[in-house]
Amino acid sequence: xxxxxxxxxxxxxxxxxxxxxxxxxxxxxxxxxxxxxxxxxxxxxxxxxxxxxxxxxxxxxxxxxxxxxxxxxxxxxxxxxxxxxxxxxxxxxxxxxxxxxxxxxxxxxxxxxxxxxxxxxxxxxxxxxxxxxxxxxxxxxxxxxxxxxxxxxxxxxxxxxxxxxxxxxxxxxxxxxxxxxxxxxxxxxxxxxxxxxxxxxxxxxxxxxxxxxxxxxxxxxxxxxxxxxxxxxxxxxxxxxxxxxxxxxxxxxxxxxxxxxxxxxxxxxxxxxxxxxxxxxxxxxxxxxxxxxxxxxxxxxxxxxxxxxxxxxxxxxxxxx
Amino acid sequence: xxxxxxxxxxxxxxxxxxxxxxxxxxxxxxxxxxxxxxxxxxxxxxxxxxxxxxxxxxxxxxxxxxxxxxxxxxxxxxxxxxxxxxxxxxxxxxxxxxxxxxxxxxxxxxxxxxxxxxxxxxxxxxxxxxxxxxxxxxxxxxxxxxxxxxxxxxxxxxxxxxxxxxxxxxxxxxxxxxxxxxxxxxxxxxxxxxxxxxxxxxxxxxxxxxxxxxxxxxxxxxxxxxxxxxxxxxxxxxxxxxxxxxxxxxxxxxxxxxxxxxxxxxxxxxxxxxxxxxxxxxxxxxxxxxxxxxxxxxxxxxxx
Amino acid sequence: xxxxxxxxxxxxxxxxxxxxxxxxxxxxxxxxxxxxxxxxxxxxxxxxxxxxxxxxxxxxxxxxxxxxxxxxxxxxxxxxxxxxxxxxxxxxxxxxxxxxxxxxxxxxxxxxxxxxxxxxxxxxxxxxxxxxxxxxxxxxxxxxxxxxxxxxxxxxxxxxxxxxxxxxxxxxxxxxxxxxxxxxxxxxxxxxxxxxxxxxxxxxxxxxxxxxxxxxxxxxxxxxxxxxxxxxxxxxxxxxxxxxxxxxxxxxxxxxxxx
Numbered sequence: 001x002x003x004x005x006x007x008x009x010x011x012x013x014x015x016x017x018x019x020x021x022x023x024x025x026x027x028x029x030x031x032x033x034x035x036x037x038x039x040x041x042x043x044x045x046x047x048x049x050x051x052x053x054x055x056x057x058x059x060x061x062x063x064x065x066x067x068x069x070x071x072x073x074x075x076x077x078x079x080x081x082x083x084x085x086x087x088x089x090x091x092x093x094x095x096x097x098x099x100x101x102x103x104x105x106x107x108x109x110x111x112x113x114x115x116x117x118x119x120x121x122x123x124x125x126x127x128x129x130x131x132x133x134x135x136x137x138x139x140x141x142x143x144x145x146x147x148x149x150x151x152x153x154x155x156x157x158x159x160x161x162x163x164x165x166x167x168x169x170x171x172x173x174x175x176x177x178x179x180x181x182x183x184x185x186x187x188x189x190x191x192x193x194x195x196x197x198x199x200x201x202x203x204x205x206x207x208x209x210x211x212x213x214x215x216x217x218x219x220x221x222x223x224x225x226x227x228x229x230x231x232x233x234x235x236x237x238x239x240x241x242x243x244x245x246x247x248x249x250x251x252x253x254x255x256x257x258x259x260x261x262x263x264x265x266x267x268x269x270x271x272x273x274x275x276x277x278x279x280x281x282x283x284x285x286x287x288x289x290x291x292x293x294x295x296x297x298x299x300x301x302x303x304x305x306x307x308x309x310x311x312x313x314x315x316x317x318x319x320x321x
Numbered sequence: 322x323x324x325x326x327x328x329x330x331x332x333x334x335x336x337x338x339x340x341x342x343x344x345x346x347x348x349x350x351x352x353x354x355x356x357x358x359x360x361x362x363x364x365x366x367x368x369x370x371x372x373x374x375x376x377x378x379x380x381x382x383x384x385x386x387x388x389x390x391x392x393x394x395x396x397x398x399x400x401x402x403x404x405x406x407x408x409x410x411x412x413x414x415x416x417x418x419x420x421x422x423x424x425x426x427x428x429x430x431x432x433x434x435x436x437x438x439x440x441x442x443x444x445x446x447x448x449x450x451x452x453x454x455x456x457x458x459x460x461x462x463x464x465x466x467x468x469x470x471x472x473x474x475x476x477x478x479x480x481x482x483x484x485x486x487x488x489x490x491x492x493x494x495x496x497x498x499x500x501x502x503x504x505x506x507x508x509x510x511x512x513x514x515x516x517x518x519x520x521x522x523x524x525x526x527x528x529x530x531x532x533x534x535x536x537x538x539x540x541x542x543x544x545x546x547x548x549x550x551x552x553x554x555x556x557x558x559x560x561x562x563x564x565x566x567x568x569x570x571x572x573x574x575x576x577x578x579x580x581x582x583x584x585x586x587x588x589x590x591x592x593x594x595x596x597x598x599x600x601x602x603x604x605x606x607x608x609x610x611x612x613x614x615x616x617x618x619x620x621x622x623x624x625x
Numbered sequence: 626x627x628x629x630x631x632x633x634x635x636x637x638x639x640x641x642x643x644x645x646x647x648x649x650x651x652x653x654x655x656x657x658x659x660x661x662x663x664x665x666x667x668x669x670x671x672x673x674x675x676x677x678x679x680x681x682x683x684x685x686x687x688x689x690x691x692x693x694x695x696x697x698x699x700x701x702x703x704x705x706x707x708x709x710x711x712x713x714x715x716x717x718x719x720x721x722x723x724x725x726x727x728x729x730x731x732x733x734x735x736x737x738x739x740x741x742x743x744x745x746x747x748x749x750x751x752x753x754x755x756x757x758x759x760x761x762x763x764x765x766x767x768x769x770x771x772x773x774x775x776x777x778x779x780x781x782x783x784x785x786x787x788x789x790x791x792x793x794x795x796x797x798x799x800x801x802x803x804x805x806x807x808x809x810x811x812x813x814x815x816x817x818x819x820x821x822x823x824x825x826x827x828x829x830x831x832x833x834x835x836x837x838x839x840x841x842x843x844x845x846x847x848x849x850x851x852x853x854x855x856x857x858x859x860x861x862x863x864x865x866x867x868x869x870x871x872x873x874x875x876x877x878x879x880x881x882x883x884x
Binding site: 066070071072074119120123124125126127129130131133134135137138141142144145254258261265269294295297298300301302304305308309312 | 358359414417418421422423424425427428429431432433435436439440442443446447551555558595596598599602603605606609610613
């Protein structure tokens with residue numbers, strides 16, 4: 001599966017996509033399609049697609065950590081959990097309006113990112129991976145055992161929010177909510193990638209020492225990546241809580257973190273279109289092959305291994321230079 | 322029970338737990354020492370070892386029953402099989418990745434870990450498997466402190482394996498080559514050492530020690546589950562870090578320290594057992610932040 | 626007052642002293658050199674100056690401030706830039722992007738600015754690009770700015786490193802064996818470039834070098850170290866005739882007899 005094996009049609013297509021104007025056209029068409037799909041889709045399809053947009057947000061968030069800054073985070077579900085529980089607790093137990101809980105969720109996930117990232121981001125990458133894994137498990141166990149989080153059974157009966165008087169309760173509502181969030185996440189990712197900070201991430205990823213010698217605060221820029229990634233997870237979790245109306249600790253397992261990571265790796269670390277493709281593959285694959293059941297994660301793991309061995313840049317083609 | 326009795330009993334429990342941790346930690350430390358790879362799949366090799374041991378035991382129980390002889394026999398065979406599996410994993414998944422960025426090889430190791438655990442999950446349908454043995458429940462009874470012969474045998478065999486490993490690494494030419502590669506791989510190539518072979522051998526030894534621990538755990542706890550590798554993997558890694566990753570005596574020491582800490586940790590009042598893992602992971606995180614070189618690890622050149 | 630002043634610097638690894646009681650200074654506007662045989666501890670000195678190693682004791686004053694316990698990025702911010710002995714470019718990035726890294730510590734756009742493209746962010750991006758292109762033009766690589774750094778010939782890669790260091794707007798430039806791997810003509814160009822940097826940009830230069838010819842031609846003051854200790858100091862002529870230096874480089878008479 002070397003790049004030379006790409007058919008010339010694909011190469012031409014990619015070259016064509018290199019032009020800013022052409023890329024905008026494609027994006028507009030895709031956005032338009034995404035907007036009108038609910039008019040023709042049935043409820044099941046809508047649910048699956050909503051889920052795909054949801055994973056797109058999570059994967060884009062993790063992509064900032066893994067793809068841009070090159071840090072392996074094996075506990076990303078923890079930030080998603082922090083967001084979901086913040087909204088869940090504030091709405092169901094304190095009766096606070098959903099929209100007001102979003103800033104709180106963002107703040108809490110940011111704090112969680114700073115608390116875990118601050119002292120650990122100077123560690124070697126493999127140690128960091130283990131620390132994030134441990135942190136993910138700690139968050140889940142805490143959620144399982146505290147009273148305020150509803151223990152092992154979690155929180156139920158989280159109120160659906162209303163938006164200018166319309167109660168967001170139908171599938172189509174959440175489809176649009178998650179679509180808009182995903183578009184916003186793409187926008188933010190794109191802008192960050194092509195910014196001073198985005199370049200700093202790339203410098204640090206390529207050569208930490210050289211980056212530091214150029215005056216870049218290695219730990220500082222990593223912390224930015226970590227905290228921004230955490231915020232993506234927090235926001236996604238917040239909306240997840242009101243969409244599901246119930247959350248339980250078992251949603252936020254290590255397997256969940258690995259799944260999100262898989263989406264990032266599958267499509268191509270650091271590439272926004274790749275990550276979107278990865279997130280969709282993650283959601284659509286088990287829906288298309290329903291008979292697989294418990295084999296799902298096994299197949300995902302095998303795919304992940306094959307990708308790493310033969311095409312570490314992911315399925316999305318690399319830029320032609 | 323007097324305080325002294327509690328201390329003695331927890332000491333015994335801690336030693337048993339610690340010898341499991343030490344056996345698994347050895348594999349982490351050896352692989353890390355030689356190719357600087359954190360082998361996420363190592364805990365899963367322990368789990369696979371348990372299942373392979375169970376399979377062999379069931380196959381030969383008609384012949385030898387489920388006695389000590391059968392258990393030892395299945396443990397040795399499981400060690401060989403899992404050792405080979407470790408070598409295959411190294412050859413297929415890790416060797417092509419050694420020059421790749423660290424992130425890639427870590428993700429590869431994660432993928433291997435997921436393949437092993439989910440593979441066993443698919444085969445066993447996610448069920449617990451009873452590991453039946455007909456070992457007696459007798460043991461040494463010191464009044465309030467009780468140590469079963471099974472526990473005693475497990476600690477003795479774990480110690481035996483570690484002594485053999487220690488002699489192998491320090492007294493044989495292969496062991497010398499292993500230590501040399503850990504220091505400078507390129508120089509070893511120039512000196513005509515078959516580096517790939519020694520790395521494969523390291524994986525074989527590390528994996529088979531994990532398998533031995535897996536079979537022992539099956540005997541001790543009486544059941545097996547596909548997810549059992551995950552937590553012990555983390556804890557053994559903690560043990561390896563406590564001792565100083567890359568150091569073989571460090572892994573043994575770290576395993577014992579962690580085993581004892583956990584055993585005595587259960588005696589802390591007001592802390593329920595559901596918080597046990599939070600305690601261990603928290604300890605790991607603190608350790609990595611405060612003293613990443615561990616007790617016996619070499620200090621690296623200090624960077625600011 | 627000297628721009629850089631090092632006193633009683635001591636660095637040891639696992640009990641072995643690599644730098645012993647080293648002291649030297651670099652005056653504003655000069656070109657100084659640090660030389661010594663292989664393994665004398667030259668690069669270790671650089672790593673102490675730039676914050677990559679933590680010395681056991683001593684004083685390092687740069688521009689009247691102690692930089693002894695500062696992190697590398699803070700030291701770069703304070704105005705000291707370095708190149709590496711083995712090239713350390715960001716290989717998969719373009720030449721221009723490489724050089725833009727130098728401007729990072731001279732700019733300040735944060736997350737929100739990046740996302741919303743505020744006017745100040747746009748001005749800064751333009752500034753980063755302009756300064757980087759100027760630095761590339763200075764080393765003569767502007768026409769290759771969009772190439773991938775890893776694909777350039779060795780000599781050009783060295784120049785990218787220089788441009789990158791210049792983009793941090795340093796007061797003092799530390800060059801770690803800049804002539805290593807260059808042929809005769811390239812060395813001549815290098816000498817011109819070094820002199821040019823001081824003359825045009827007013828940057829003080831400290832270099833580590835093996836190539837005695839080059840050192841003698843460009844530097845006003847030479848510090849010779851061996852086994853981490855200073856053994857001689859002075860102009861090229863003074864150092865060349867110093868018996869200790871000859872001994873360090875050629876070995877003592879007795880050793881020669883043994884051979």
